[in-house]
Amino acid sequence: MRIGIIGAGGVGGYFGARLATAGDEVTFVARGRHLAAIREHGLTVRSPLGDMRVPSDAVVPSISDLAAPDLIVVAVKLWDTEDVARQLAPLAEGGAAVVSFQNGVRKDTVLGRHLPAGSILGGVSYISAFIEEPGVVVHNGTLQRLVFGEYDRKESPRSRLFLDRCLAAGIDAEISGDIERTIWEKFVFLVGLSATTSAVRQPIGVVRGTAGSRSLLRDVMHEVVDVGRAKGVALDPGFADDRLAFCDTLPATMSSSMHNDLLRGNRLEVGWLSGAVADLGAELGVATPRNRAVADILSPYALGDPAAAA
CATH class of the missing domain: 1.10.1040.10 (N-(1-d-carboxylethyl)-l-norvaline Dehydrogenase; domain 2)
Structure with missing residues (x-):
């Protein structure tokens, strides 16, 4: 899959690196010192399950730099959701699926103000990970799990494909029949x-x-x-x-x-x-x-x- 990761912190950095290591075409959107460090040295993820390194050309500074992704993972802080949703609108209208692994119960409501309702998958992540320093994400423990699904409770081809890619990457993942x-x-x-x-x-x-x-x-x-x-x-x-x-x-x-x-x-x-x-x-x-x-x-x-x- 072509996957865009909005936010290369603990959640986006870790799961994105796993997918990239498994062969998916993953592009991270980052900013500030984190962006500069990844551009210079790549993204390093340190984990008890095995360290990973994503090359420096896998990061871009803007959502508009993403090239026709199949799936977009939103993993920014919650206060950035509205701004991110506005920028994602052209990609979602072009057919990209969007799944947020942010905290909270209002995240998809905010996304839905700007994106086609059918583009949004519900999602939940379970992990303890953080940016240790610019360009470096550290995974605490071995818990690393994603659960996602369609709001209509049906198993779709896109959710099944994403599940297959997660499992191939060694991510503990599951499709939920009641994602809400x-x-x-x-x-x-x-x-x-x-x-x-x-x-x-x-x-x-x-x-x-x-x-x-x-x-x-x-x-x-x-x-x-x-x-x-x-x-x-x-x-x-x-x-x-x-x-x-x-x-x-x-x-x-x-x-x-x-x-x-x-x-x-x-x-x-x-x-x-x-x-x-x-x-x-x-x-x-x-x-x-x-x-x-x-x-x-x-x-x-x-x-x-x-x-x-x-």
């Missing part, structure tokens, strides 16, 4: 992990091991389940307890990307996570006091370290 539910199921856990590790400023081991913060974790996730069910998503009423039990199996040192961004003084996705839960709850008449509190607590840091901006 799959996205929400990840969202429940993601919001819980992001909200609590960021608000408490500690990894999951501390959060789950202290009575008060454990209660916060459970309540945050339960509110997400309530909002999802109010939207008509077929989430089990007890799914928050299931995810709490899952949190007990995680390495104690595990944290969230939002917590890492907070510690580094970077911009946060809180408005798309707990903030989105609170906003959707208000629209649907569902109480979300825990998520609203987290969104309010983190609001001074939403655009980065307030001390740096002072």
Whole structure:
């Protein structure tokens, strides 16, 4: 396949490198120092599953530089989605499929404002990876999984082809028969992990091991389940307890990307996570006091370290 990867960070860099190594024609869109480093030295991915290197000619600075891709993977931060969607419109109208592996439940709604509805596949990624330095992506652990599918719940030729390419690349991948539910199921856990590790400023081991913060974790996730069910998503009423039990199996040192961004003084996705839960709850008449509190607590840091901006 000809695959365009918008964003060469942890998600886009890792999965794109795997596909490129397996023989697919992968082109990354990157910017800034990351772009400059890849152009000079190529993209290096360090992983317990095997290191990879993508040559320097596989990166371009603009979406308009992509040459008729079959599939476009969106892997940028959520606040860039609207701008990316506008730029993707000509490619999607020309027949390219688009799948976002970003966080959140509103990403495909934003894409749908600018792209043909039939061009969009739903997608979820499971991986811990990050840019260690410009031109270098590091994969933590061995978890690396993609789940995707059509919103009409039918298995399409394009989703089957992408699955085949992922499996050939050694990616743990699956087609979901209910991708909206799959996205929400990840969202429940993601919001819980992001909200609590960021608000408490500690990894999951501390959060789950202290009575008060454990209660916060459970309540945050339960509110997400309530909002999802109010939207008509077929989430089990007890799914928050299931995810709490899952949190007990995680390495104690595990944290969230939002917590890492907070510690580094970077911009946060809180408005798309707990903030989105609170906003959707208000629209649907569902109480979300825990998520609203987290969104309010983190609001001074939403655009980065307030001390740096002072």
